Amino acid sequence: MSKRAISYRLSILGQLAPGEVGRFLALIGTVGLAALAQGWRVLGVLLLAIVLALLLSREALAAARKDRSWPMLAVLAVGLGLLTGEHDLPLGPLTMSSTGLALGIQMTVRAVAILLAIYTVTTGLSLTAVALLLERVGFKGLGFALGVALNALPMVQANFRDALTALRLRGGFQRRRPRAIRLLLLTTITSSVRHAESIVAAAEARGFTIGRGAPRHINWRIGDAVLLVFLSLAAGAILIH
Amino acid sequence: MSSRFSVRDLVFIGLFGAIWGALEIGLGSYLHVLNIPFTGTVMTGIGITVGLVGRSFVPKRGSVMFIGVVTAMLKAFSLGGIVLNPMIGILMESALAEVGLIFSAKPRRWTFVLAGVLAVSWDFFHPFFTQGILAGRGIFTIYERTIQQGASLLGIDQSAILVILLCLVALRLVVGLATGVFAWTLTVAVRSRLGEVPGEGTVEARVD
Numbered sequence: 001m002s003k004r005a006i007s008y009r010l011s012i013l014g015q016l017a018p019g020e021v022g023r024f025l026a027l028i029g030t031v032g033l034a035a036l037a038q039g040w041r042v043l044g045v046l047l048l049a050i051v052l053a054l055l056l057s058r059e060a061l062a063a064a065r066k067d068r069s070w071p072m073l074a075v076l077a078v079g080l081g082l083l084t085g086e087h088d089l090p091l092g093p094l095t096m097s098s099t100g101l102a103l104g105i106q107m108t109v110r111a112v113a114i115l116l117a118i119y120t121v122t123t124g125l126s127l128t129a130v131a132l133l134l135e136r137v138g139f140k141g142l143g144f145a146l147g148v149a150l151n152a153l154p155m156v157q158a159n160f161r162d163a164l165t166a167l168r169l170r171g172g173f174q175r176r177r178p179r180a181i182r183l184l185l186l187t188t189i190t191s192s193v194r195h196a197e198s199i200v201a202a203a204e205a206r207g208f209t210i211g212r213g214a215p216r217h218i219n220w221r222i223g224d225a226v227l228l229v230f231l232s233l234a235a236g237a238i239l240i241h
Numbered sequence: 242m243s244s245r246f247s248v249r250d251l252v253f254i255g256l257f258g259a260i261w262g263a264l265e266i267g268l269g270s271y272l273h274v275l276n277i278p279f280t281g282t283v284m285t286g287i288g289i290t291v292g293l294v295g296r297s298f299v300p301k302r303g304s305v306m307f308i309g310v311v312t313a314m315l316k317a318f319s320l321g322g323i324v325l326n327p328m329i330g331i332l333m334e335s336a337l338a339e340v341g342l343i344f345s346a347k348p349r350r351w352t353f354v355l356a357g358v359l360a361v362s363w364d365f366f367h368p369f370f371t372q373g374i375l376a377g378r379g380i381f382t383i384y385e386r387t388i389q390q391g392a393s394l395l396g397i398d399q400s401a402i403l404v405i406l407l408c409l410v411a412l413r414l415v416v417g418l419a420t421g422v423f424a425w426t427l428t429v430a431v432r433s434r435l436g437e438v439p440g441e442g443t444v445e446a447r448v449d
Binding site: 156 | 245246248249250251252253254255256258259260262263264266267268271287290291294298307310311312314315317423427430431434435
């Protein structure tokens, strides 16, 4: 097979895989369905979220397993069973409300589906792709601002720590705390803003302007259209009686 | 489509996004250690203060919202993993602050106060909004039953609980008002420390 034929086939396969737009559609669709689905239909939303995670970003499942919300969700599920409704369901030493427990489990399932959808987007997309998508909806220059923020963050955190340490050593937070907080903010902001002009000069010296540079387009792919159809069918199956 | 923000504007937006993000992670935990009450509301006020000071450096519509977006993305991708609730909070607060600043092109004390009030008031509605998304409409039935049971348990009228809720809203309004005034005075102080002459530039600085 010639190189041209191989690259043509690869480009077709690439088009079939959902891209950045598809991933955002998956997030919006899952969150929307989670908000609209009532009762045990949320199990369908969870199943959809799992399927999308398997298709788009398997790291999402691992990331969701490590999320710190699990204890809170467990408390939500069990707590509602204990606190609401008539206690008509004996479970070992406890008697719970079947209505409350059902509601708690449904809420937990909904929360898990939403978390999984968020992880599917954030583990499958780079920060650059997210910034580019947001630039398309009006936040032009967001990528550059985000780059400045990421690079400046260590410097800002160092300024904050130095100011906080200096204030604490002078006993600033033992009395007159509002004044101490004001001084802390004032010092952190002025220390950080002093660097701004050098960053601007560096960018302008490199000829950087908004809209220039190697364009990176986020295109609508065949895979995104296929995903949209799939989401529509899933929405119909979950919501329509 | 050309950007309404220049390179210089975007640098300041990025910088103030980094400052807000650094304070979110650094100051929040320290305030908890100091046992300051309503730490969440205080942190909201501090975050919006940073956004409003940033507005004085980028006096263009949308700059505070932009700073909020940068901060939210920093939180999501670098400052501690996925933290959906704070992200929603930051975005809504910066959007509401932007609404308050709509009424004047230049930064003014009264627009800062209005922006602060609107932004901090979100702190009251935030848990209902996020819990409503995660838990569905059933959560409001839970709230209603909890209020009924709580009133019955305490032997008080349900209207007393509504009074308590109104007091909590009033607290946010007071903190928001203080945030706006604080942001204005901090802006003047920052400009002064940077060596800018009061009355020049984009901030109307007065020595009261």
